[in-house]
Amino acid sequence: MRVKTDARRNAILAAATDIFREVGYARASMAMISARLGGSKGTLYGYFKSKEELFGAAMMEVMEGQAADAVRLLDASEPDIALVLRRFGMAYLALLTSADAVAIMRTAIAEGANSKLGKSLYDAGCGGTWAEVKTYLTQLQTSGAIRGADNRFVAAHLKGLLEAGIIEPPLYGAEPWFDTEQSVAFAVDAFLRAYAI
DSSP: OOOOOHHHHHHHHHHHHHHHHHHHHHHOOHHHHHHHHTSOHHHHHHHOSSHHHHHHHHHHHHHHHHHHHHHHTOOTTOSOHHHHHHHHHHHHHHHHTSHHHHHHHHHHHHHHTTSSHHHHHHIIIIIHHHHHHHHHHHHHHHHTSBOOSOHHHHHHHHHHHHHTTTSHHHHTTOOOSSOHHHHHHHHHHHHHHHHBO
């Protein structure tokens, strides 16, 4: 019996990521990935139960570091809330407009009705990031920096303002409506006009 190793798992994820980037989720196959890896399909299935599970793991591996970097920018001890939100907004939108993120979102949308993949990708990615944002907003509410309200709505408003005209167009292969920096500045200004005390 072969022993599973982190090195082999990482090699599988790297090969799978390359294949998914090259041909997309729908056209990728476990056979293509095993050929790239130089192993057998059995090896892949020893680590991942399905192509769906492998895709989710590969894409989350790519995105986790960037998402963590963006969330770390939410520093409640920084008195300049606008600065914090602009920094976060720029990092967040850079992440979501990357080729990998666009591919993940397209796949999650396409597969969402037919499997658990879409929900899993959302929960692990966007859902986790915005849970951290809600925590930051709660800290601001507690300190009296922003109005106390249901932080789910407050976070949803910030998310909507940041993503408006930037996230949806690339999903269709179109250019974002706005320059990201200008869009983030406008979004943060609008958000603070609504919630800052």
